[in-house]
Amino acid sequence: MKLVQTHIPGFPRIGAARELKFALERFWRGETSEAALQETASNLRARHWETQRQHGLDFVTVGDFALYDHVTNHIQLFGCEPARFGFNGSESPLARYFAMARGDGAHEGCGCAQNGAALEMTKWFDTNYHYLVPEFSESTSFELYSKRLLDEVSEARAAGHPVKAVLLGPLTFLWLGKERDAAPGFSRLDLLDRLLPHYSRLLMQLRAAGADWVQLDEPILGLDLPNAWRNAFEPAYWLLNQAGAQLIVATYFSTLEENVSLACRLPVAGLHVDAVRAASELASVADWLPAHKVLSIGVIDGRNIWRTDLDATLATLLPVLAKRSGPVWLSTSCSLLHVPYSLAAEPGLDDELRSWLACAEEKLAELALLKAALSADERVSGNVARGFAEARAALASRRASSRVHNAGVAARMAELASDASASRRGSPFAQRQHLQRERLQLPAFPTTTIGSFPQTSEIRLARAAFKRGELSAQDYRQAMRTEIAHAVRTQEELGLDVLVHGEAERNDMVEYFGEQLDGFAFTANGWVQSYGSRCVKPPIIYGDVQRPRAMTVGWTEYAQSLTAKPMKGMLTGPVTILQWSFVRDDQARGETAQQIAAAISDEVRDLENAGIAIIQIDEPALREGLPLRRSRWDAYLDWATKAFRISAAVAADATQIHTHMCYAEFNDILPAIAALDADVITIESSRSAMELLGGFASFRYPNEIGPGVYDIHSPRVPGSEEMVELLRKAAKVVPPAQLWVNPDCGLKTRAWPETAAALQNMVAAAQKLRTEVELS
Structure with a gap:
């Protein structure tokens, strides 16, 4: 041999x-x-x-x-x-290294005097x-x-x-x-x-x-x-x-x-x-x-x-x-x-x-x-x-194994395949937009966040105690309700227009849903590096997927009961759940994605029936799922966008569907993003100084857009004027009537003091734009 x-x-x-x-x-x-x-x-x-x-x-x-x-x-x-990370002789190489990764103020005590975004x-x-x-x-x-x-x-x-x-x-x-x-x-x-x-x-x-x-x-x-x-x-x-x-x-x-x-x-x-x-x-x-x-x-x-x-x-x-x-x-x-x-x-x-x-x-x-x-x-x-x-x-x-295949899921997939309306909203966007604006009564440049708020040590300790059996289900629920109430109260004090419940109860935006879906399994320590010190624990999709019961409705209903302002229901989209999991390799990925989409659509229906007017279905992983060869893009985008539409199609015209995407180039898939037919898309754009919006403008993206105005991956708190400048750039390429104001991504990894300070500046920036820009 x-x-x-x-x-x-x-x-x-x-x-x-x-x-x-x-x-x-x-x-x-x-x-x-x-x-x-x-x-x-x-x-x-x-x-x-x-x-x-x-x-x-x-x-x-x-x-x-x-x-x-x-x-x-x-x-x-x-x-x-x-050049902005150039050294003057006093900074160590490690300080400059972390300055590139985390931006100004991200490495106190390291001897770095840099002043710039990551x-x-x-x-x-x-x-x-x-x-x-x-x-x-x-x-x-x-x-x-x-x-x-x-x-x-x-x-x-x-x-x-x-x-x-x-x-x-x-x-x-x-x-x-x-x-x-x-x-x-x-x-x-x-x-x-x-x-x-x-x-x-x-x-x-x-x-x-x-x-x-x-x-x-x-x-x-x-x-x-x-x-x-x-x-x-x-x-x-x-x-x-x-x-x-x-x-x-x-x-x-x-x-x-x-x-x-x-x-x-x-x-x-x-x-x-x-x-x-x-x-x-x-x-x-x-x-x-x-x-x-x-x-x-x-x-x-x-x-x-x-x-x-x-x-x-x-x-x-x-x-x-x-x-x-x-x-x-x-x-x-x-x-x-x-x-x-x-x-x-x-x-x-x-x-x-x-x-x-x-x-x-x-x-x-x-x-x-x-x-x-x-x-x-x-x-x-x-x-x-x-x-x-x-x-x-x-x-x-x-x-x-009988755990892998489910006859009920197979029957539902056959129904979806034969029903064209299962992947299409009831009316075109223009009609939906009119009904949604009547229902929501939001100001110009409405402010919101992407969904999560800081996962404090108190939240993590309560979750760990609950998992160990040291905290009863009732006490855990009350602890999470206390955190939700704090998030809602803080947002109202800051003056945000559309609120979120903060996701205190969620360990991870994919794991949380996978734990409540059939066909998923989880490790205790199966950590994988996402970036820097950020690790994720991907679920394992080993079998057919379905939703046994509602996953988010109780928490969202409670949050909505605390405020008269619109409360977003927060869901993770089918493609992102797929992409951020270890996926079964015994059937086509598109088939698995549609199984997940059907489960998410059940949750959308239940949130809507509970009176939630805005539902966000996050798809940050849509772009990353693209095959590396362009010849295979169309096939992927066809099943990926269809999966998203299946998850959202059940929503009534007056229910506003948001999606979120981050940290990827979108210009080459804008037709596919438009094909999602989300009423509002929020995107990462602060690190690229709104460069991403150029493609949306050239493409004449028809729906509403929320370009991120500050980078949440750094503890740096940007000033209000800095955000105003970014919004001015955005308003030059996107019709101001279509613009939302929000951070780049969720705030889970940040601390409350910097979060509140940044959001206060963000609200002030939106208010300034309302006085500067006359909307048609």
């Missing part, structure tokens, strides 16, 4: 018990020193490398760790921090991880600051590990950025020649430091690239190859399609491909890739938690191994950043469901099994046989 080696593109960095999250937050509060934070980081890296070696990986991956975000790491690595944040390809967007202009310069990475290589080498360092490839790094304050005609690609010498110098340093291999991540090879970018790859990598390091280019998340031959002929020592997302291309890659190059095959799904079908995977691998005379590595499809750490932290999962799952550690074990199965070593044959038998039994159990 051919000698097969194993590695992974990356490992979860947050820690098995979210150690990094808590260390970061202590540091940001000024409770611990930078040295203490760095010690935690060092301990985590050492533990993660040891875990990789214990599972038989031939290399540990170094450079995938980040205190906040790996793209931000590269901004500092190559010395291209935006970098824009957006989704990492089509995942739920957020990265900070680099900013480039013709004046951007680069300078190598490699000590942090080289120190990590030294740490791993000192522990006796063979090292594979990982970097973002230079073309992907530039592609992920944006032009800011740039001259007309400037392209980020213009900076490539300026950047490459620094990459070359770093590669020489990594080789000298003892890195056996360097993985250069170029996932943009899976995109529809302009020719100028495609043509830049070969000369760029010809130059990088001169540095003498053994380079392996990694692609993931998508098929390569027209870039297969380009990726295979790059002058590097190896190529990693995603054989989960691009299984159909594996044979052609094996044919195209020269025999002397390493073929790294990502056969274990790095983005979902289902156990691998080892028999099917082995059947896929054997013909490739028989065909290739050159070296082969086995790997996960992408970094394991996107899955929880381990099932070891989940004693509460029942045995049947547990047998179907694999988190990061279990995926390392699957790699070890596959490697052993391809080995001629008889000493491991018994373990391999047992491992394959367990995987086989788990797959058979899942296919046959």
Whole structure:
């Protein structure tokens, strides 16, 4: 048998018990020193490398760790921090790093004197991880600051590990950025020649430091690239190859399609491909890739938690191994950043469901099994046989389980498919708008928030005590009602026009609903990093979905009883619930989305029957679900927008349906956003200084819009005049009569003092606009 080696593109960095999250937050509060934070980081890296070696990986991956975000790491690595984060000699690199991530005032006690908003944040390809967007202009310069990475290589080498360092490839790094304050005609690609010498110098340093291999991540090879970018790859990598390091280019998340031959002929020592997302291309890659190059095959799904079908995977691998005379590595499809750490932290999962799952550690074990199965070593044959038998039994159990399929859900889906009115509002928007304005009687530039208010320590303690059985259901309900009453009272005092109940009772905007829907399961510690210290615990959709009972009506009714102002019912949309969950892989995602949509529509009907006049169905994940290849967009957008319409179509014309989207580019899917037919859409726009609205204006978006006027991901409180300026910009491109005033996103992660101060300024900004702008 051919000698097969194993590695992974990356490992979860947050820690098995979210150690990094808590260390970061202590540091940001000024409770611990930078040295203490760095010690935690060092301990985590050492533990993660040891875990990789214990599972038989031939290399540990170094450079995938980040205190906040790996793209931000590269901004500092190559010395291209935006000018507003430039230093005057007194700020530490770490202070500037967190200034880029969190903005002015976000890092008290760190010695940073910066004055500026944080970098824009957006989704990492089509995942739920957020990265900070680099900013480039013709004046951007680069300078190598490699000590942090080289120190990590030294740490791993000192522990006796063979090292594979990982970097973002230079073309992907530039592609992920944006032009800011740039001259007309400037392209980020213009900076490539300026950047490459620094990459070359770093590669020489990594080789000298003892890195056996360097993985250069170029996932943009899976995109529809302009020719100028495609043509830049070969000369760029010809130059990088001169540095003498053994380079392996990694692609993931998508098929390569027209870039297969380009990726295979790059002058590097190896190529990693995603054989989960691009299984159909594996044979052609094996044919195209020269025999002397390493073929790294990502056969274990790095983005979902289902156990691998080892028999099917082995059947896929054997013909490739028989065909290739050159070296082969086995790997996960992408970094394991996107899955929880381990099932070891989940004693509460029942045995049947547990047998179907694999988190990061279990995926390392699957790699070890596959490697052993391809080995001629008889000493491991018994373990391999047992491992394959367990995987086989788990797959058979899942296919046959009565928990997965529900005849009632299947019947309802058939009804929806045959009823065209099930995905269409009763009347066109203009008619609905007239009825809604008569009913709501709102002022110009109505003010509202996106839904959540601060999740205080009191809320979390009450929820934890209730889950432990230390607080009765009645006492818990009263504690949450007290928090709701406080949120309503505060909003009325601030002068907001449309109120929310604050979502005190909700642990997470997806988990809260999934806990009340059939077909969902939950982990206790299945945390996945979303950005910085922010972690989410995605639900697991393992079976058919339906709603046994109302989920939000009681809380919303109570909140509405406290005020005469309109109270929004707050729901999470079907596409976002789907995207932010680990989704079953035994049926089409669109089918699962429509099951969730039918459940949400039941909730809309009940809220409306309870007298709620405004219902918000959040879909922040609509854009991130787009396939990376444009040729597949139409099919996705067709079922995704239909799912939203199914959830909202039950609402009467006089009931105003809102939706919310954040931290993504929307201009290229505006027809689909219009097809949602929401009466009001609220979007993130403050970090981009209202840039997103240009597309809405050019498209002549027909419905009402609430562009966010301040960034909620930073504790910074913007002044009223700053918000006024943003609203003035908005009013120039969107008819003022269609504009709402709101923050970028929910306020769950903020504290009450900064929240109240920012909202007070926001209300004042809206009031000023009412005096400035004459509405037709």
